[in-house]
Amino acid sequence: MPDRLRRSFFRKPADRLAADLLGQRLVRAHRGHRRAGIIVETEAYLGTIDAAAHTYQGRRTPRNEAMYADAGHAYVYFTYGMHHCMNVVAHSADTPEAVLIRALEPAEGLEAIRRRRPKARRDTDLTSGPAKLCAALDIDRKLNAADLTSSTRLWIEPGHTITPDRIVRTPRIGIDYAAEWTEKPLRFCLRNHPHLSRPAP
DNA sequence: GTGTGGATTATCT
């Protein structure tokens, strides 16, 4: 079993986990081949109090059930009729917080990633968005509710240690309907990183 | 380089 992040790493509030996931390595294995990228951008969704979260006010549906699992599971959902997005469940079972993975720096399996992203003109277009990276790493609802601490298909390995001065916080992307939660600085980026979904000031 | 609108359908109300 490869070295990977354990349950205890994920058992913390989503905003702390969002910062701690920066610099770690997301790995997708399929038939003995690896695709991987370094996490460079995340967003925290703070559970039942967060008007932008799928679990706002305790909503619990078949789609978001994985957010109620223990920390360290994946929550993968389908949206806009054509895209998948991947989250890492935070905190603990029945406390439905999660971290959306928004961008990666491609690190392994570049040929396979490029095949999955035929419209990308430059390498910085390959995984610079939550749906782009799911397409690139072939992450879809088959992996919803996968346990990242034991899955043979999807996990996270320890990467670089990131010091706080290299992290920029901004409001979340695509949230314009969540009242006071719209502007909270819950997006976490590696400062000036070329693979961000959008530049962070 | 920036801004706008269309794609496309599972999911929820």
Add this chain to the structure above:
DNA sequence: GATAATCCACACC
């Protein structure tokens, strides 16, 4: 029936 934690193409500067 309306919406969506998005992406891409194309117009315009």
